[in-house]
Each structure stands twice: as C-alpha cells, then as structure tokens.
Amino acid sequence: MDPTSSLTQTVVAKAHEAVGLAASLLDTISDPKLLSLQDAVSNTSEAYSSVQSPYWDWILSTILKMWHLYAPKVLEVAARVSPPWFISIPLLLLSVPLIGYIIYQLYFHPLAKYPGPLWAKLSGSRRGYHAWLGDLHYDMWKCHQKYDIYSHGKNMQKSLPYLVMVHNTPSTFTLIDKKEHAWKKRILSQKFSDSAIRSYEPKVLTLVDRLCDVLCPRPSENDSGESAIPQTKSVWSEPFNMATWCDNLFFDLMTTVVFGECFDLIRSPWYRYVPEALARSNQRVSVIVQWPMIAFRRLDKKLFKDSVHGRKEFLRFVHNLVTDRLTRGAGKGDVFSGLLDALDPTTGNKLSRDEIVAESILMIVAGSDTSSTLLSSIFFYLAKDPQKKERLVKEIRSCFPTRDDIHLGEKLNSCRYLQACISECLRLAPPVASAPFREVSPGGAVVDGHYLPAGANVGTGIYSIQHNEQYFPHPFEFIPERWLEKENPYGINQTEAHVPFSIGPRACLGKSLAVTEVSLLMAYICWMLDFEIAESLKDVGGGTKNGRHGRHRPGEYQLYDHITSARNGPWIKFRRRGLEF
Numbered sequence: 232m233d234p235t236s237s238l239t240q241t242v243v244a245k246a247h248e249a250v251g252l253a254a255s256l257l258d259t260i261s262d263p264k265l266l267s268l269q270d271a272v273s274n275t276s277e278a279y280s281s282v283q284s285p286y287w288d289w290i291l292s293t294i295l296k297m298w299h300l301y302a303p304k305v306l307e308v309a310a311r312v313s314p315p316w317f318i319s320i321p322l323l324l325l326s327v328p329l330i331g332y333i334i335y336q337l338y339f340h341p342l343a344k345y346p347g348p349l350w351a352k353l354s355g356s357r358r359g360y361h362a363w364l365g366d367l368h369y370d371m372w373k374c375h376q377k378y379d380i381y382s383h384g385k386n387m388q389k390s391l392p393y394l395v396m397v398h399n400t401p402s403t404f405t406l407i408d409k410k411e412h413a414w415k416k417r418i419l420s421q422k423f424s425d426s427a428i429r430s431y432e433p434k435v436l437t438l439v440d441r442l443c444d445v446l447c448p449r450p451s452e453n454d455s456g457e458s459a460i461p462q463t464k465s466v467w468s469e470p471f472n473m474a475t476w477c478d479n480l481f482f483d484l485m486t487t488v489v490f491g492e493c494f495d496l497i498r499s500p501w502y503r504y505v506p507e508a509l510a511r512s513n514q515r516v517s518v519i520v521q522w523p524m525i526a527f528r529r530l531d532k533k534l535f536k537d538s539v540h541g542r543k544e545f546l547r548f549v550h551n552l553v554t555d556r557l558t559r560g561a562g563k564g565d566v567f568s569g570l571l572d573a574l575d576p577t578t579g580n581k582l583s584r585d586e587i588v589a590e591s592i593l594m595i596v597a598g599s600d601t602s603s604t605l606l607s608s609i610f611f612y613l614a615k616d617p618q619k620k621e622r623l624v625k626e627i628r629s630c631f632p633t634r635d636d637i638h639l640g641e642k643l644n645s646c647r648y649l650q651a652c653i654s655e656c657l658r659l660a661p662p663v664a665s666a667p668f669r670e671v672s673p674g675g676a677v678v679d680g681h682y683l684p685a686g687a688n689v690g691t692g693i694y695s696i697q698h699n700e701q702y703f704p705h706p707f708e709f710i711p712e713r714w715l716e717k718e719n720p721y722g723i724n725q726t727e728a729h730v731p732f733s734i735g736p737r738a739c740l741g742k743s744l745a746v747t748e749v750s751l752l753m754a755y756i757c758w759m760l761d762f763e764i765a766e767s768l769k770d771v772g773g774g775t776k777n778g779r780h781g782r783h784r785p786g787e788y789q790l791y792d793h794i795t796s797a798r799n800g801p802w803i804k805f806r807r808r809g810l811e812f
C-alpha cells in the first residue's frame with residue numbers, strides 16, 4: 232500500500248473523529264438543560280463580561296454535523312489527489328467554522344465592541360486558568376472597568392454557572408428564581424437579625440476564650456480566669472499560622488450558630504480535616520464556574536482528583552451532621568431550627584431534606600471561610616504595622632476596663648479605629664475577591680449607558696473596584712485612617728466603591744454577623760493578648776518580589792481566589808498582657 236495513501240487515511244479518520252466529537256460537544260452545550268455548561272462562545276470584555284449565544288452554537292454545530300455526514304466522501308476525494316492537497320482540503324474545510332467563529336466573536340458578537348484580552352474573547356479557558364491559579368481577582372483587576380450591575384430593579388439574575396455549585400437542589404445562594412430566592416432569604420434573615428446575633432454572643436465569647444487559651448495558656452495563679460489582668464506579661468508563645476487557626480475558630484463558630492453543635496477544632500484535631508477538604512474542593516468548583524467546558528466528559532474529575540476527594544469528604548460530613556441534627560429535632564434557637572420550621576408560602580410544605588442540606592452547606596461555606604479571611608488579614612496588616620496595632624490595642628483597652636465589659640453594643644461600636652481596620656482589611660483582602668456574575672434577563676439591560684443583550688454574563692470584580700486608585704488612593708497600602716471622617720487624608724467619599732458583601736437583592740446575608748463577630752473577637756484578643764509577627768516567618772502570607780500575576784507585593788496579603796479565598800499565614804506569636812501596659 233502506498234504509504235502516502237495510508238497516512239492520508241489516518242489523517243482523514245482522525246479529522247473525521249475530531250469533527251464528530253466537536254459536533255457532539257456543541258450538541259451538549261446547546262442543550263438548554265445544560266446551558267450552564269455552555270461557554271464555547273464567551274466573550275470577555277474589559278468589564279470581564281461574557282455572553283452566551285445559542286444561535287451561534289446552533290449554526291456551528293449544524294456546520295460540523297454536515298461535515299461529519301459528508302466528510303467521508305470529501306476525504307475520499309482528497310485522498311485520491313496528491314500532497315499537499317490531501318492535507319489542505321480537510322484542513323480548509325475544518326478551518327471554515329473555526330474562522331467563522333473567530334470572526335463572529337471578534338467583530339459581530341453583541342459585546343465585541345468592548346476591549347479585552349483576545350484569549351478571553353474566544354474562550355472561557357482564560358478564566359478557568361486563572362481560577363485554577365487562584366488569581367482571578369488579579370486578572371479582573373487588570374481588565375477592570377466600573378459598572379453597576381447589582382442594584383434592585385436591574386434586569387439581572389444570578390448567572391447560570393452558579394448551578395455548578397448546586398448539590399442536589401439549589402440553595403439561597405444559587406437559586407435563580409427570584410420569588411423562591413426571596414422567601415428562602417426571608418427565612419434565613421430572621422436568624423441573622425440584630426437580636427439573633429446578640430443571642431449568639433455568649434457562644435462567640437466562649438470560643439474566643441478557648442482560642443486565647445490555646446494561643447497563649449493562662450499563667451496560672453495570676454489569672455483567675457475571670458477579668459483579672461496578670462501581674463506581669465507572660466512569655467511569647469510559639470508562632471501560630473493564623474490562616475489555619477482562624478479557619479478552626481470560624482468553623483466552630485458557624486457549626487455552633489447554625490447547628491447548635493461545636494466540633495471543637497480549636498482544641499481537638501479530629502475534625503480539622505473538614506475545612507481543609509472544603510478548601511481543596513473549592514479549587515475544582517471555581518475552575519468549572521469560570522470555564523464550564525472543563526467538565527466535558529468529566530475531564531475536571533480526572534484533572535482535580537484531590538479536589539473531588541475533598542468534596543466527597545466535605546459532603547459526607549454535612550450529610551452526617553444534618554442526619555444527626557434532624558434526629559435531635561428543632562428548638563435550639565439555632566439557624567437550623569429556623570429551616571425546620573419554615574413553610575413554603577405557596578405550597579404550605581416544609582423544606583425537603585435536600586433543601587435543608589443545601590442551606591447547611593451554604594452556611595458553612597459562606598460563613599466560615601469568608602470571616603476567617605477577614606480575621607487573618609487583620610492580623611497580617613496589624614502585625615506588619617506596629618504603630619497602627621498599638622493604636623488599636625490602646626483604643627480597646629481604654630474603652631473596656633475589664634474583660635467582662637466586652638460586649639456587643641454601643642461601646643464596641645464606638646471603637647472607631649477597630650471599625651476602620653475592619654473596613655480597610657475588607658477592602659484590601661476581600662474574602663470574595665473576583666466578580667459575582669449576573670446574567671442579563673430577557674429584554675436586555677442598559678448598564679452605564681451600554682446596552683447588554685439577554686444572556687450576557689456581567690460582573691464587577693470586588694478586588695478590582697476596591698483597588699481602583701480613583702476611589703482609594705494608594706490602593707495597596709493599609710490605611711485605616713481613610714475610614715475615619717476627621718482623619719481621611721484624601722477626602723474622597725469611597726463608600727460606594729466598597730462592596731465586600733456585594734449589593735442589591737443578592738448581597739450577603741451574613742454581613743452583620745460577620746462584622747459583629749470579628750469586632751467582638753478582635754476586641755477580646757486585643758484586650759487579652761499582645762501579639763507580633765514571628766520574625767523568622769515574617770514573609771509568609773505576603774507576595775514575593777518576583778511573583779507573577781500581581782503576586783509581587785511583599786506587603787500585600789495573598790488570597791488564592793477559589794470562590795472564597797484560601798490563604799497561608801501570617802505567623803503570629805502571642806503573650807498575655809501584663810499590668811505594666
């Protein structure tokens with residue numbers, strides 16, 4: 232057999248196979264049920280927007296199907312002619328739809344006029360790649376332009392990629408239906424009202440006391456365990472990785488508040504695998520959210536085996552927890568009892584087990600990791616700036632004469648510098664750092680004078696807007712004073728660009744809980760303990776001078792953005808405060 236003809240047949244067969252695969256892929260992603268997985272025709276503008284165009288998918292898939300049907304004949308003819316034609320004819324035919332796709336994306340797509348990286352205009356893989364690295368927030372920051380997408384009354388809904396996060400049934404976070412979302416959010420809101428939060432205070436104080444004991448054990452006889460201050464300062468403790476310890480603390484806190492059960496990660500290593508499994512699981516999910524195509528033929532599961540394992544571990548834990556809690560029944564005043572009592576206003580039915588599991592997962596994911604990022608970033612920035620730390624410590628210790636005076640309420644709210652530090656850390660290290668995407672509903676929407684067609688996915692990067700120099704001069708510097716009316720060195724009203732909890736109907740439900748908890752915890756720790764950075768590990772947590780993709784600032788707390796944010800450090804050592812302060 233002529234070797235050229237055998238090679239031709241192999242090329243032909245492979246090309247045919249590839250086209251078949253592409254056609255079935257397009258079939259899959261054009262299926263309305265799987266539209267959440269459709270990303271082949273995304274277009275990313277400077278505002279990091281993407282649009283889904285079912286028509287174009289249909290055209291492209293029809294071309295490919297025709298090619299698949301008639302290719303054997305065409306290729307047969309190609310095989311009879313001599314090189315280079317046997318290669319160029321199939322290539323030419325294959326490239327027609329491809330070139331058509333590229334031209335459409337670059338020139339005729341409804342969002343084509345927006346400037347943005349070429350790769351992002353052609354495929355969602357750029358977002359997937361950065362989601363994998365965990366630096367999507369840096370990438371968005373580079374591409375950023377400011378638009379308002381989130382307010383009430385905008386013709387927007389949660390975008391379809393959120394469905395990737397669904398386990399059996401959507402939660403308040405992932406629900407797209409506005410009516411259903413509204414009633415579920417109403418149920419949960421009752422458990423996050425000011426009075427409900429006040430009722431959680433004793434639990435928060437017990438846990439922070441426990442944490443202080445681990446970070447720096449009591450110096451026995453001098454501290455009776457009540458509000459006494461030791462006569463002398465104790466010695467410095469070994470260093471603690473505050474990313475991990477804040478994770479442990481907030482995991483305990485959320486399970487206590489939501490399920491009335493504390494797994495005591497602070498004192499016992501038994502359940503410490505759970506937040507760690509969740510962090511691993513989030514990496515794969517964040518890549519699929521940004522680039523749904525990666526889930527085609529379960530490629531994601533092959534690439535992120537460890538992540539899949541983490542998800543299984545985490546879900547097993549939640550299912551066991553829910554089963555256990557259901558056996559014990561309602562009546563503990565925790566969030567779970569609110570879910571058990573809730574009735575659907577239309578059907579009068581109670582929430583199903585799947586719905587309760589979905590909300591439980593949401594509470595743990597949304598409530599623990601985020602607040603932990605906030606607290607660990609406060610440690611990072613304060614420990615790196617001893618003067619600002621001293622100012623905060625002074626404010627707390629002079630406001631509260633004894634430890635037992637530390638409670639939620641007016642006095643704590645009057646600690647302005649504490650609030651300023653919290654706002655500044657939420658700005659610098661937003662726990663949800665990249666863009667919460669919204670999909671334009673039928674009829675389209677006008678944002679900042681630009682028309683956006685139905686189906687477009689648009690979002691504003693939270694990290695991006697909060698590092699915009701126009702609103703926050705010296706955006707990468709820790710300057711709590713910018714939040715103090717009388718000391719703001721820039722005189723710019725920056726509140727509208729400060730959106731760590733997002734805004735509008737899908738804004739964070741746990742904002743008050745998170746800020747109140749962190750204020751209370753920080754006040755308590757500052758009152759009880761002195762802390763400073765561990766010199767030998769002082770660089771952990773910051774960027775490195777030759778770091779890529781924005782990770783080049785040693786003074787910036789590094790977030791690894793996988794839906795919520797993973798972190799490492801800072802390493803802090805503690806000692807009990809003494810009377811000589």
Ligand code: HEM
Pocket residue numbers: 403404405416593594595597598599601602605661662663667668731732733736737738739740741742744745746
């Ligand atoms: C510093 C801490 C926190 C930050 C910065 C934060 C931030 C956010 C952001 C930006 C969103 C919108 C995300 C999106 O649309 O994709 C959100 C939603 C949400 N957060 Fe938080 N969060 C924090 C703590 C909490 C806590 C403690 C809870 C309580 C369990 C909570 C519960 C929720 C819920 C239920 C939603 C979904 C709201 C909806 O879709 O209507 N969050 N959060």
